[in-house]
Amino acid sequence: MAGVLDTAATVSWIRAIGAVIAEQEQHLTTLDRTIGDGDHGANMRRGFAAVTEKLDGEFADPEEVLKTVATTLISTVGGASGPLYGTAFLKGSMAVKGRAELDGAGVAAFIRGAADGVKARGKAEAGDKTMVDAWLPAAEAAEAAAADGADAQAVLSAAAAAARKGAEETEPIVARKGRASYLGERAIGHRDPGAESTAFILGAAE
Amino acid sequence: MAGVLDTAATVSWIRAIGAVIAEQEQHLTTLDRTIGDGDHGANMRRGFAAVTEKLDGEFADPEEVLKTVATTLISTVGGASGPLYGTAFLKGSMAVKGRAELDGAGVAAFIRGAADGVKARGKAEAGDKTMVDAWLPAAEAAEAAAADGADAQAVLSAAAAAARKGAEETEPIVARKGRASYLGERAIGHRDPGAESTAFILGAAE
């Protein structure tokens, strides 16, 4: 990935997400079978397969790519992660409206928009053992890196590392939102599937 | 009807109920359409048609007749009135266990057992706009008549008159149990279908 994310690089990043999700389908499903209903892998694979099919089209700018991802996910995923990732990409795209390419600050703006969108859609806070626990530290790390002058690639890397750590930190806690919240204490020791898929999404460009 | 209710007279009474219910099906349905789901007539007709088919069998005593009514209604009615009338006839039959024929006191014991059974099954009180509002005054009237030395026929007549009055008095009140309770104030002015069918059951021997 280049120092800036132009339209073509944005498309490449989304393609890379599709590939990683397809690879990790089984892993995501296993996590969701333990503390959910066992469909997160299939949901995400179906969603990003539909997204990938749309990527051959013409896009005016990164915002248009990201908005297409949003509406496609929202229509095809079929689980909680559909409206959640749909809202993430939608609010993220709105945060970079009008930019022909995304520099470090642009990528950070996208991630912050996405994180706030997920939080609002899910009415979840940090520590509720959801994908918010990956998105919020990712947004903070991205903003810090961008403030330090990091380029698009480096901001995305910083966000990915924070998301991965956030996902791991969902293990020792109980869930207060989503299906895992039915489990009470029995969710302890298991990683949240949505936080894990968020880490894969942000880490796909590596 | 004779001064005592022996097994044959009990069977005749139940047959008469079947005939009255069949006649009044449309009327009961209309009442239930207004403040319920419009099936009380069909429920009662189906239940008593099944009961009537069983009446050709051999019965040892009134208790056995009444218990057959109970189990048949409970299995065939399909609405709230199934368990309610099933419990009424069951508890009523238990109250006259061992009697070869029912005199005035026997009929009163049956009606009291039935009334208390309905009240317990429905967890309803007087004034909740349910069939309890017919059964309770019927039991009181029956006991009073029996205490005055009335025979089976006269006790049943007294109960029927009280049930009819009780059914009419469900009109100006709101419902606290059953489907009509969803209607709040809008149930006012309409008679409870189950109280009405109770009046027909107790009045069938007239």
Place this chain on the structure above:
Amino acid sequence: MSVELIIVSHSSKLAEGVVELAQQMAEDVRLHAVGGTDEGGIGTSFDRVQQAVEASGDAVVLCDLGSAVMTAESVIDFLDDDARARIRLADAPLVEGAVAAAVAAQSGGSLDEVLAAAESAAGSA
């Protein structure tokens, strides 16, 4: 025209069953069953919820689980202001709320009255 109900469930059978149950006590109310994914699996369909909302007049939406709620909220977010003004999302138990709301709609309740009927429904009567 009475207020309509939109029943959003992960299961098409569940949505249809709720409609069947509620319709019994509310003959004249339009009840929309939106259950399952577009492929007929277990899940929710944004597109079919959106179609139901667009096909309805004033309507209260009831959902089975949190992900159905998020789907419905997303649909509502995409509506224009006029359409959004005629849709309410109920915070209510699905079956009990639907029956209470249907009865309120049948008796001519306003959008907010039907919503309140759904949200005050607790156990079974």
Place this chain on the structure above:
Amino acid sequence: MSVELIIVSHSSKLAEGVVELAQQMAEDVRLHAVGGTDEGGIGTSFDRVQQAVEASGDAVVLCDLGSAVMTAESVIDFLDDDARARIRLADAPLVEGAVAAAVAAQSGGSLDEVLAAAESAAGSA
């Protein structure tokens, strides 16, 4: 053996849909759908509730409306003491209670724990 659930509804679709939804989060739990009248109409069937209770081990019963509750209570009244000791009737919203109870049963909860899970279920998570 985990605790079982018996879903009593006026609609067969509704009962089957609740089972479908709850089964998703509780693969190994036996869930019994008992919906509709014996003729397949809208209503409850004493006989089929009784069969489900007799075919089950420890089980929590959940109902859609008051008349279903009375049907279930009648079935329970007819049980002998041994059978009655293994059945609990939940005072819970049908869908939300069933999902919560199914998850509790899947994790090996006792009869009273599964009942408590059903009864503490409120809205959707």
